[in-house]
Amino acid sequence: MSYTPASASYRPLSSQRLHEGVVQQIVAQIMSGGLVPGASLPSEAALAQQFGVSRTVIREAVRMLVSKGLVVVKHGSGMLVQPSEQWNYLDPLVLFEHLRVSQDKTVLNELLELRRIVEVEVAALAAQRRTAEDMQTLYKFVEQMRTVIGDPRTFTRFDIAFHDAILAIARNRLLAQTLRPANQALYVARLISSQRYSRSEASERGHEEILSALEKGDPQQAREAMHRHIKQFEDDIHTILAPGFSFDVSDLAHELD
Structure with missing residues (x-):
């Protein structure tokens, strides 16, 4: 050969x-x-x-x-x-460089679909299983996000911490592990969204709606709030990653080790 x-x-x-x-x-x-x-x-x-x-x-x-x-x-x-x-399309450099060159969003759509399926149901479980201590943790993350809306990287880290906390509150280890291989790609997608569009305020409002549903212990309301929040993110990322986008994922390499 x-x-x-x-x-x-x-x-x-x-x-x-x-x-x-x-x-x-x-x-x-x-x-x-x-x-x-x-x-x-x-x-x-x-x-x-x-x-x-x-x-x-x-x-x-x-x-x-x-x-x-x-x-x-x-x-x-x-x-x-x-x-x-x-190729490992869940690797952020591979995923977003492939997307930039080919404009084929198939893998990105599959990634977003995976997140939506898992996190919407996780929110419902968290509404049923959260404790007073769990709610204090979530309130802390939401308050921290309010103070750093103008700092996309720090906001994104608190955003991830908030969603990771909900995964933990659902108390299902297998569900929590389902998203683990996609974490880096989702981090980059969140960061792109928060940097290119002023979406942090809208994201923060979505977190407060989720928090309210969890506080009430209402699984259906938690599902709906999480679905709206994730759908808004999906719409944003598709708008941002239109043909000709030039976000340099390589700038984030030092944060993805």
Whole structure:
């Protein structure tokens, strides 16, 4: 079996986290079709020379590319680009770079659907199982969100903490674990939404509606409040990720380790 040699060229790096810069450029080449499935990457030494980094940096970058399902290392054949069926679309860099290049929202829609199915029913369970101490925790997160509406990253972290707390309050460990593989991709989607549109205030109002339903112990009201909240987020993210969007997911790499 023969392999197509890669013809991509790369820019020297000056970042402190050099391996991330290597990964970002190679991912962009793969997603754009510059490196097709079955193509072989240049040797470790050649990549180190092109990027202007050490071979240790290249090894770490290759390790990350393998973990994303983009590259496989074969003895005697070198580093080969994997078929798209092997790519980890729940990896934020893979998901959003693929979306930027192809405008195919199928995987994004599946991710949002997964979240909606799980979190709507989780809210109903939480309404039935919450304790006074649980409610104090949720009130604390909502209050913290009110104070940082102008700070998208901090708001997003409290937003995630609020939803994670509801998952814990539902007291079903398997449901809580269902969303775990998607956490990083959902984090990036939330952050994109809060940065590009002034959605933090609307999101915060949604949290207060959910909180009110949980306080009343009303499962149906909790379902409806959570559904409205998630639907608003889905509408926002689809509007933001219209053709031509240019959000740089690589800027978030240091937050996703």
